[in-house]
Amino acid sequence: MGREFIELFEEWSKSYDDTVDGHNLEYREVFLNYERILDSVVSRVHGHAIEFGIGTGNLTEKLLNAGLTVTAVEPSPAMREKAFEKLQHRTDIVDGDFFEFPKLENVDSIISTYAFHHLNDVEKTKAIAIYSQLLKTGGKIVFADTMYLTKEHHKQAILDAKSSGYHNLANDLSTEYYTTIPFLEDILKENGFTVSFDKCNSFVWIMEAEKL
Numbered sequence: 488m489g490r491e492f493i494e495l496f497e498e499w500s501k502s503y504d505d506t507v508d509g510h511n512l513e514y515r516e517v518f519l520n521y522e523r524i525l526d527s528v529v530s531r532v533h534g535h536a537i538e539f540g541i542g543t544g545n546l547t548e549k550l551l552n553a554g555l556t557v558t559a560v561e562p563s564p565a566m567r568e569k570a571f572e573k574l575q576h577r578t579d580i581v582d583g584d585f586f587e588f589p590k591l592e593n594v595d596s597i598i599s600t601y602a603f604h605h606l607n608d609v610e611k612t613k614a615i616a617i618y619s620q621l622l623k624t625g626g627k628i629v630f631a632d633t634m635y636l637t638k639e640h641h642k643q644a645i646l647d648a649k650s651s652g653y654h655n656l657a658n659d660l661s662t663e664y665y666t667t668i669p670f671l672e673d674i675l676k677e678n679g680f681t682v683s684f685d686k687c688n689s690f691v692w693i694m695e696a697e698k699l
């Protein structure tokens with residue numbers, strides 16, 4: 488479920504770290520403050536973390552350096568290979584996704600950056616219900632991703648990308664499942680979390696949810 492975009496990452500894996508460094512003009516704003524965003528995610532989590540959609544392993548590396556135990560989950564074989572080059576044997580990298588992953592007993596934090604938009608809203612709802620069952624009181628979900636205050640803001644972002652000539656970005660914003668903050672807030676509250684959102688650039692917010 489939710490794996491329909493992984494083909495894109497087989498190719499993108501080769502240049503992904505150049506993109507996050509700001510070398511791809513279309514995506515420069517999306518990845519603005521990338522390192523700071525990852526550092527901020529690390530500062531909010533603790534204990535044993537499951538990280539979904541690790542890509543080339545940039546966040547995983549920071550989590551390991553901060554002393555966390557990480558179960559790293561990534562569906563794209565090419566991304567897993569890149570992450571393995573970076574992380575070597577510091578942690579296991581599992582073939583899986585937001586639904587298929589080792590269901591560990593003691594999980595403190597569920598983490599992801601730039602990946603939750605690969606699930607549509609029905610799938611997002613199912614995923615949050617599963618994570619709610621896994622986490623104990625005080626456990627956290629911390630996701631950084633593109634999200635919007637309203638559907639109108641999302642539509643405007645697509646128009647802005649088109650008028651800047653950023654057609655890949657416009658296509659990405661139109662075809663993947665970018666959602667709204669009120670929607671995320673509702674599903675988290677329904678599943679027993681408190682949640683806050685912090686804006687990181689004109690696309691990305693950090694969503695920090697804590698299990699009550």
Ligand SMILES: C[S@@+](CC[C@H](N)C(=O)[O-])C[C@H]1O[C@@H](n2cnc3c(N)ncnc32)[C@H](O)[C@@H]1O
Pocket residue numbers: 488489490491492493496507539540541542543544545546560561562563566583584585586599600601602605606
């Ligand atoms: C834009 S990259 C982000 C990589 C990394 N987290 C980062 O912040 O740089 C999105 C990642 O999500 C992965 N992905 C795509 N669909 C997924 C799914 N259904 N479950 C988990 N990860 C998924 C992709 O393979 C890719 O590695």
